[in-house]
Amino acid sequence: MHKATITLDPALRVGPVQRRTFGSFVEHLGRCVYTGIYEPGHPTADEDGFRRDVLELTRELGVSTVRYPGGNFVSGYRWEDGVGPRERRPVRRDLAWHVTETNEVGLDEFVRWARKAGVEPMMAVNLGTRGVLEALDVLEYANHPSGTSLSDQRIANGSPEPHGIRMWCLGNEMDGPWQVGHKTAREYGRLAAETARAMRMAQPDLELVACGSxxxxxxxxxxxxxxxxxxxxxxxxxxxxxxxxxxxxxxLASFLASAADMDAFIEAVVATADAVGARLRSPKRIQLSFDEWNVWYQSRWHDQGPPSDWPVAPRQLEDHYHAADAVVVGSLLISLLRHSDRVTAACQAQLVNVIAPIMTEPGGPAWRQTIFHPFAETARAATGQVLRTVPVSPSAATGRHGTVPLVDAVATHDAEHGRAAVFLVNRSTDTPATVEIDARALAPTGPARCRTLSDPDPYAANTAERPDRVAPRPNTEVHTEDGRVTVVVPPVSWSILELSTGG
Incomplete structure (x- = not known):
């Protein structure tokens, strides 16, 4: 048994919990769209062909924002292909994933789905094979009320109200040689600046995201x-x-320490952005959009390679997650929250079937993967302010990420509603931890409640037949006395501890 201590102080604030932290991602890749969010013949399909079971799980997941339509896909995408009567939409090859895109689902359908799911759409524009004019066109189609060629086309296509998309990504991963239209930093930066200026001429209040590494x-x-x-x-x-x-x-030890790499990544980008701002003598601070993150076994994808016969919506990147993956996802959310002063948007990639928290079978069930649970619990319970939380814990050396604390945590405090939450992971592969939390400064009004996700087999997974094998369970080894909470958490575990507070 190793021991860790955490002190909670409402005066030590990082910043407010950002609801956009809990974003997701829908790309035209594999079965994310087709037989994922959209399957007209499914028993649960609604009048628009969207799977109601997936919509319900999306709401349960607590997703706030969804990025669309890519990803690598967007760098060769013609947005016009996905609007208008379906029978007239062209079928195209997608070079990014070497598949055939039918364009049955496009911008209007995605926004319709987003409204049903209660999420904010986040749109990416193609700066790989296209540029300023096409970005202006899709912006006019999406957001202009009426009275112009493209806005009136949207209305004729069945969307009388503007889509009102505020957040736009200026391309995707343009630093990557795998990207269609890959560019140097100066080439991309100039094009992104030209596109941003033009889009702001059309709509000044947009929120625009430049591609980082x-x-x-x-x-x-x-x-x-x-x-x-x-x-x-x-x-x-x-x-x-x-x-x-x-x-x-x-x-496994290095894998469980993955959040140390995310911390370093965030802090390096913040330092770089602030250095540029200082050189430009600008009072502005650039925010960070961590708009792709997750556990993804990329080695499996590289071993398999792309399909050779240009299929439609094949099974691609369908990782089946286990308990340790869920612990890592929970720890990555801890990293995002503790940087919420600068990381003000994030998207877990992706939502359904493709490296996703939700899995489906065509014509069959939908279920929660293990990684669904830490995301859903964190999205539900993290409200108010993020507190600066520094666990005092034993450390261990890892092969990939150096020496890291075995217990990591972050806390949130919602004074208005009288509640607090502590999210913590035990990174040890074999030893439980006793965690002592000094919450006296929050004036807790009752006993703490704790739920822990773990499994005797860290590689246990959820399946269609056993969808609840791995999920958070009540932790009975939690005790509250005089504002201090003690909890015992098993190795390879993620926990959420909740408190009612006096303010």
């Missing part, structure tokens, strides 16, 4: 952000970050 280990990391922001600093609001994690070669 595709991941921390990109050879151009840092230099890319600096060059792009030197071009775009005054015309964008966000720089993006993308990161995926997986267990390598049976090194």
């Amino acid at each position: 595709s991941h921390l280990s990109m050879p151009t990391f840092g230099a890319w952000e600096a060059a792009v922001l030197e071009e775009t600093y005054e015309v964008v609001d966000y720089i993006s970050l993308h990161a995926y994690y997986q267990e390598h070669d049976g090194d």
Whole structure:
């Protein structure tokens, strides 16, 4: 048994909980759209062909924002293909994933789905094979009320009200050689700045996201952000970050410490962005949009390779997650929350079937993967202010991420509604932890309640036949006395501890 201590103080605030932290991502990739959110012949399909079971799980997940339509897909996408009568929509090859896109679902359908799901749409524009004019066109189609060619086309296509999309990504992963239309930092930065200025001429209140590095280990990391922001600093609001994690070669300890890499990534981008702002003598602060993150076993994708016969909506990137994956997802959410002063938007990639918390079978059930639970619980319970929480814990060396504390945590406090939540992980692979939480400054009014996600087998997974094998369960080893809470958490675990407070 190892021991850790945490002190909660409502005066030590990071910043408000950002609801956009709990965003997700729907890309035209694999079965995310087709037989994911959309399956007209499914028993639960509504009048628009959307699966009601997936809509219900999306609401339960607590998703706030959904990024669309890519991802790599957007760098070759013609948005016009996905609007108007379905029978007239062209069928195209998608070079990003080497599949055939039918365009049965496009912008209008996605916005209709988003409204049913109660989420904010976040749109990406193609700056890989297209540019300023096409970005202006899709903005006019989506957001202008009426009286112009493209807004009237939207109305004729069955969407009389403007879509009102506020947040727009200026391309996707343009630093990546795998990207259709890959560019250098200066080439992309100039195009992104031109596009941003033009879009703001049409609608000044947009929130615009410039592409940052595709991941921390990109050879151009840092230099890319600096060059792009030197071009775009005054015309964008966000720089993006993308990161995926997986267990390598049976090194579970390093995998459980993945959030240390996310912390370093965020802090390096903040430092770079602020250095550019200082050189430009700008009072503005660029925010961070971590608009792709998750556990993704990319080695499986690379081993398999893309399909050779251009199929429609094949099974691609369908990782089946286990208990340890859920613990890592919970720890990545801890990292995002503790940086909520600068990370003010994030999207877990993706929502359904493709490296996703929700899985479906065509014509069959939908169920929650293990990673569904820490996301849903955190989205539900994290309200008010994020508190600066620094656990005092034993540390352990890892092969990939250096020495890390075995217990990691973050807390939120909602004084208005009298509640607090502590989200914590035990990264040890074999030893329980006793965690002592000093909550006296929050004036708790009753006993703490704790739920823990763990399994004797860290590789246990949920399936259609056993959809609830891995889920948070009540933790009975929690005790509250005189404002102090003690809880015992097992190895390889994620926990949520909730308190009623006096203010």
